[in-house]
Amino acid sequence: MTFRPWQRVSLAMFAVGWGANQFSPMLLAYRDELGMSAQARALLFALYAVGLIPALLIGGSASDRWGRRAVVVPFVALSPVATALLMVWSDWVPGLAVARLLAGISSGVVFGAASAWMADLSVDDAPGTGARRAALSLSAGFGLGPLVAGVVAELSAHPLVVPYLPHLVLGVVALVVLLPAAGPAPASAVRRPLVSLPAVTRGRRFLLTVAPTAPWVFGCVAISFAYLPSVVDAPTEGALAFAGILTGVALGTGVAVQPLARRLDDHRPLLAGRVGMVCATVALLVGIAAVTADSRVLLLVAAPLFGAGYGCGLVSGLREVERLAPPDERGAVVAVFYGLTYLGFFAPYLLGAVAGTGLGVRGALGAAIAVAVAGLLVVSLAGRDQRHSVAGASRG
Structure with a gap:
């Protein structure tokens, strides 16, 4: 079978996305099989982000300096190693x-650097194609990984091993x-520090059009599957499969809406992101009704709405980053966006914490609505x- 270069990168992003999110439903398995405390599970969940965010910032800049392939390939290899462990x-x-x-760490480096690589490999296609391909690849992995892991864990006699x-x-x-994919040579003039914020990310356009809604990309899905199920009093039977x-459902919807999100962004830049925020609200x-x-049932009703918020926000943010x-500096700017x-x-x-101040769960969700x-x-x-966006596109 013959793969085009961008398809090779797409499969790698899909696989790393799968590995990134397969752990989410497994938290219930560790609780049930090992009696793991809530504090220990929270630590395991947080350690992923501890490794991911600095790796995003370093990986994106490193790929600008040394080339996408040199940075991405070793960390794609690290993903199955982490699963084996x-x-x-x-x-x-x-x-x-x-x-x-x-x-x-694997996810952080790959998400930023491979998204930039995908954009590099899509320069001869329609504007925004690279961002769309990257978003679809990651989202498909994010959605299928936990779905398969949760169902396998529910059915398997060895729920801590077989789902992986x-x-x-x-x-x-x-x-x-x-491995055979070729990467573009890095620009010889790129000699910035590995950990730095590109000027674009400190500019007014980025701070006002990307930064306010970017946390809602994964905030939507985290609330959907990591917070709301824990505050809804439902039977424990089938909890792993349900998770x-x-x-x-949430992440699958995020994949499904991305072609529509692209059309919305083609019609008007940032429109997809605004639609996503409405869906999140x-x-x-x-979610308040479900609580x-x-x-x-209402959690399942909310899930595709959260997924639409995630998918629209991801496409809108990546395309705005491409324009700016x-x-x-594309790798570094993409990395900041993902961070x-x-x-x-x-968010959970x-x-x-807000619910614990006396507002309660519904009050906390109401505060989230106000922020959204x-x-x-x-x-x-x-x-x-649109002037700054157009100027950014002309630089690209």
Whole structure:
């Protein structure tokens, strides 16, 4: 079978995305099989972000300096290694912590650098094609990984090991397919520090049109499958499969809406992001109803709305970054964007903290709605001025 260069990168991003999110429904398996405390599970969840965010910032700049292929290939290889360690150390919390940290580092480098690589390989296609391909590849992996892991864990006699086998195989195959892919040579003039914020990310356009809504990309799905199920009083029977299905529905919808998001962005830059924020707001309202009624059905109603918020926000943000970033800074700017999106994984903890102040769960969700509406207003007002976006596109 013959692969085009961008398809090789796409498969690698899909595989790493699968490995990144397959762990989410497994938290319930560790609780049930090992009696793991909520604090330990929270630590394992957080360690992924601890590895991911600095790796995003370093990986994007490193790929600008040394080339996409040189940076991406080793960390695509690291992804199945991290999964293998989850299997080997399935009942040892320190080992699981090391595996989660490595998974975060792998994801951080690949998400930023490979997204920039995809943009490089798509320069001869229609504007925004690279961003769309990158978003679809990651989103498909994000959605299928937890869906498969949750269902397999529910059915398997060895729920701490067998659910990771599909990604182990997929990760190795993706690495083999990626190896022949050629990467563009880096610009010889790129000699910036590896950890730095490109000028674009400190500019008014980025701060007012990208930064306010970027955390809602993953904030939407984190609220959908990591927060709301924990505050809805539902039977424990089938909880693993339900967690996987809920995650798959949210992220699967995120994949499905991305062609529409692209058309919206073609019609008017940032329109997709604004539609996504509206979907997030409606989803939070449905979430309040689900908490009030203790209803799993309403959680499933909210999931595709959260997914639409995620998918629209991801496409809109990546395309705005493509418009703003010059080619020799594209990896670094994409990395900053992804770093902001992953702040959304802290949303469940922030909501829990706000709920604990006396506002309660519904009050915390109401506060989230207020923040979402404020971000929507900021982006809507700032997005009226297209001059900076056009200038950025001309540099690219």
